[in-house]
Amino acid sequence: MAIKTNGFVDGSLPEELMQILVTLASTWEDVNDPNYIQVKRLNGAMTNEVFQILWPNDKNDLNRKVLVRIYGEGVEVFFNRDDEIRTFENLSHHGQGPRLLGRFSDGRVEEFLHARTLTAEDLRDPEISSLIAGKMREFHGLDMPGTKTVILWNRLRRWLRKAKSLCSLADIKEYGLDTLDDEIQLLEKELTQDDQEIGFCHNDLQYGNIMMDEQTKLVTLIDYEYASYNPIAYDLANHFSEMAANYHTDQPHILDYTKYPDEEERRRFVVAYLNSSGDDICDSEVENLLQNAEKYSLANHIFWGLWGIISAYVNNIDFDYKEYARQRFQQYWLRKPQLLGPFAVPRDDCENGF
Missing domain, CATH: 3.90.1200.10 (Aminoglycoside phosphotransferase (APH), C-terminal lobe)
Incomplete structure (x- = not known):
């Protein structure tokens, strides 16, 4: 399946992630085309690669957004990813930080915080x-x-x-x-x-x-x-x-x-x-x-x-x-x-x- 990003096929994001994103967007009524996404790399990360994923909707000034983290290579030497996910989920239960929306082999999808x-x-x-x-x-x-x-x-x-x-x-x-x-x-x-x-x-x-x-x-x-x-x-x-x-x-x-x-x-x-x-x-x-x-x-x-x-x-x-x-x-x-x-x-x- 080809995922359109800003009008072209983006090969930089793994297919497993793309499937998660399309499935997630399909649950949102205000997204016209779950397959049409825009990808924006966010600067400043030094452990992971971080991307903002957007789906344009009927109103040009509004977008559905999520955050994607692609885990950096070799960083498992610093921490255990399973432990980190448990921490993430427990903090979410405490009302801290974004919600976890999906996991794939090389990263995860998070709620986008409008802040x-x-x-x-x-x-x-x-x-x-x-x-x-x-x-x-x-x-x-x-x-x-x-x-x-x-x-x-x-x-x-x-x-x-x-x-x-x-x-x-x-x-x-x-x-x-x-x-x-x-x-x-x-x-x-x-x-x-x-x-x-x-x-x-x-x-x-x-x-x-x-x-x-x-x-x-x-x-x-x-x-x-x-x-x-x-x-x-x-x-x-x-x-x-x-x-x-x-x-x-x-x-x-x-x-x-x-x-x-x-x-x-x-x-x-x-x-x-x-x-x-x-x-x-x-x-x-x-x-x-x-x-x-x-x-x-x-x-x-x-x-x-x-x-x-x-x-x-x-x-x-x-x-x-x-x-x-x-x-x-x-x-x-x-x-x-x-x-x-x-x-x-x-x-x-x-x-x-x-």
Whole structure:
């Protein structure tokens, strides 16, 4: 069966997916021709390929839409797809994110959310930032099935083993992978606290994974590939670190750490986060979470540095993963002495390559 996309036959989407789309559209009375679809690739994704699928109807200004994710090659090293789908479905039952409309061997079809995907600049807007903080607090409080223990450290060790197995000896030395076992052990020891709050964390809260309805100001978090239980301070650290990124430039892999939020911005976010629960908060709570989030940024740099190294070998998306990893590791070694003080022992060769 030929599927028409913008008047021509599109061979870039698998036939299995096409069948799902036509079957889905056949249930909608306002779609004239379920076989006539328009395909638009969405930019900014670095793990999957994302497409918007549209069916024109009688009114030219209205369209039926769904979102299609084609899974990136080799990304099963990062997470289990079946686990991710279960997370997706459970979050949907909690009223979070889009509904799952269909699955095929290389991806899935999701409900299209009629909301605006945020931009890098939006994260600096105090009003929007406060809304994100409240949504993050809500997300962290979800009761999700499965183990509710921290997986961060085991995931880092597993990714490090995978990165070493893929890299040449030269790359292992260049990116300092031979030192990271000790670094992960050090971070786990220094950052883990008996009273730290554990929540269901998104773990990838960059601007492209946040949507907002302009009229209702309702914020929705999407893309849960990396979601798991972790210290909430780690999730805040990840969000702060993402403010250095803009994935919609000519060089999306370049990070600008002059845009990392200053203490006033981070404090404002932490206060909004804690206040959103409706409980009374004290200055010590704010200071503790603020400091812990900064320290967990170190684990976050290793996390995404390893992700970048592995992705360079397994993913064919047009993104300079190795340079992205280099910047992440560079920030780790730069910030470690500032954040861990006497516990920071610089690498002997930390100036080599960084």
